[in-house]
Amino acid sequence: MKKILVIHTGGTISMHEEDGQILPGDINPMTHVHLTSHDDIEISSIDLLNLPSPHITPQHMLIIYQELKLRLPYFDGAVITHGTDTLEETAYFLDTLALPDDKPVVLTGAMRSSNELGSDGVYNYRSALRVAADDKAVGKGVLVVMNDEIHAAKYVTKTHTTNVSTFQTPTHGPLGLLTKHDSLYFQTAEARVRFDLSEITGTIPIIKAYAGMGAGILVLLDSEHIDGLVIEALGAGNLPPDAMPYLTNLIANGTPVILVSRCFNGIAEAVYGYEGGGVALAQAGVMFVKELNSQKARLKLLIALNSGLTGQALRAYIEG
Numbered sequence: 358m359k360k361i362l363v364i365h366t367g368g369t370i371s372m373h374e375e376d377g378q379i380l381p382g383d384i385n386p387m388t389h390v391h392l393t394s395h396d397d398i399e400i401s402s403i404d405l406l407n408l409p410s411p412h413i414t415p416q417h418m419l420i421i422y423q424e425l426k427l428r429l430p431y432f433d434g435a436v437i438t439h440g441t442d443t444l445e446e447t448a449y450f451l452d453t454l455a456l457p458d459d460k461p462v463v464l465t466g467a468m469r470s471s472n473e474l475g476s477d478g479v480y481n482y483r484s485a486l487r488v489a490a491d492d493k494a495v496g497k498g499v500l501v502v503m504n505d506e507i508h509a510a511k512y513v514t515k516t517h518t519t520n521v522s523t524f525q526t527p528t529h530g531p532l533g534l535l536t537k538h539d540s541l542y543f544q545t546a547e548a549r550v551r552f553d554l555s556e557i558t559g560t561i562p563i564i565k566a567y568a569g570m571g572a573g574i575l576v577l578l579d580s581e582h583i584d585g586l587v588i589e590a591l592g593a594g595n596l597p598p599d600a601m602p603y604l605t606n607l608i609a610n611g612t613p614v615i616l617v618s619r620c621f622n623g624i625a626e627a628v629y630g631y632e633g634g635g636v637a638l639a640q641a642g643v644m645f646v647k648e649l650n651s652q653k654a655r656l657k658l659l660i661a662l663n664s665g666l667t668g669q670a671l672r673a674y675i676e677g
């Protein structure tokens with residue numbers, strides 16, 4: 358019998374949504390899920406939060422982390438039910454913090470609320486419980502289980518506004534799959550630095566590049582008001598030249614600027630030497646992040662700054 362901790366945080370999986378309205382006083386429908394006899398699982402669940410996930414902040418993610426740290430020693434694994442809009446960010450946040458690697462932590466959600474025809478909540482919830490109780494999931498890092506797929510927290514992202522197969526992992530594909538009675542794993546988790554945090558603060562906006570991008574909002578950003586900046590750059594890592602002076606000014610004033618590509622696949626790297634090209638950006642001190650989307654790169658920088666990383670140590674971590 359495996360003992361699984363379940364932490365509910367809200368989202369469509371936990372609520373009846375009538376025409377987008379969340380009915381007051383909703384009883385979490387996941388508390389009514391009856392496991393079959395072959396689910397050799399004992400559940401202990403808590404309603405830690407009750408939020409649509411657009412309301413989830415890094416401070417809420419830290420609360421979930423602290424709850425897991427406190428309770429995981431008494432369980433074999435954990436499931437977190439969460440809204441899908443920011444689920445990938447909470448998963449990445451938890452995967453970057455110092456949770457024990459020998460206890461599977463699985464996030465799941467639903468694209469259809471429990472009162473909708475073909476709701477996927479109960480199915481995903483049971484799948485997540487199966488993975489959290491599965492010895493094969495140990496040492497795989499924080500996982501996202503949706504629609505029979507098992508994804509690594511680092512890479513998974515929400516790709517479709519309404520489809521139940523919305524969570525996908527570009528380039529690498531899922532870490533594993535759930536079959537009717539088993540699970541298959543194709544990849545292992547990557548070694549990574551994990552941090553222990555007691556607080557999380559900081560302002561790190563994300564700016565998306567576009568053709569003809571000039572100063573735009575960059576002119577409003579200064580080192581007194583932001584702690585870092587994430588740029589979703591063009592192609593392999595390039596920007597229109599008019600953006601350059603604002604970035605070099607931020608860097609000169611000690612504000613870290615990190616870069617990802619707005620492309621869905623591939624790795625941002627310094628390729629082109631023309632003004633605004635990746636080579637010029639790297640020479641100006643912009644840090645290139647490998648394989649993360651902008652929302653996760655932002656959390657990577659936020660966690661690093663709250664862990665006290667600066668200078669070369671910060672660069673080595675961000676670009677590692």
Ligand SMILES: NC(=O)C[C@H](N)C(=O)O
Binds near residue numbers: 367370408467
């Ligand atoms: N399917 C969902 O859970 C979407 C919802 N808006 C949320 O993220 O809370």
